[in-house]
Amino acid sequence: MHIAHPARDQIELAAVLAALGDPTRLAILVELARSGARSLPCGAFCHLGSKTRLSYHFARLREAGITHTEICGTNRLVSLRRGDLDALFPGLIDAVLAAASEPELRIATIHS
Numbered sequence: 074m075h076i077a078h079p080a081r082d083q084i085e086l087a088a089v090l091a092a093l094g095d096p097t098r099l100a101i102l103v104e105l106a107r108s109g110a111r112s113l114p115c116g117a118f119c120h121l122g123s124k125t126r127l128s129y130h131f132a133r134l135r136e137a138g139i140t141h142t143e144i145c146g147t148n149r150l151v152s153l154r155r156g157d158l159d160a161l162f163p164g165l166i167d168a169v170l171a172a173a174s175e176p177e178l179r180i181a182t183i184h185s
Contacts, residue, residue, distance in 0.1 A: 078138070081160070084157060085138075089162070091137070093169055097127075098139075100173075102134070102173070104117070104118065105153040106155070106166070112152040115127060115150075131149070141153075141154050
C-alpha cells in the first residue's frame with residue numbers, strides 16, 4: 074500500500090497555514106518537532122483524541138505537506154517534513170512553534 078504525499082514543489086503556504094489553524098493538528102506538529110527527525114507511531118498521539126479523529130487530522134497534515142506517513146507493518150509512522158518546510162517557508166515552523174508555546178494557545182489546544 075502506498076500513501077500519497079505532495080512533492081516539495083506542490084506544497085502551498087495557504088494549505089500549510091490552514092492545516093495548522095486547528096489546535097489538534099498544531100499539537101501534533103509540536104510533538105513531532107520535539108521528536109526531532111524521529112518518526113512517531115500514530116498511537117503516540119492517542120491522548121489528543123480518538124483514532125478516527127486523529128486519522129482525519131493526520132490526513133490533513135499529510136495532504137498539506139507538513140508530515141510524511143510511512144507504513145511499517147500494521148503501524149503508521151509519522152514524521153515532520155521539516156527540511157521541505159524550512160526550504161520553502163524559512164522561519165515559518167520556528168515561528169509557529171514559538172507561538173504554540175504561549176500559555177493561552179496551550180490552553181486552547183488542551184481544551185479543543
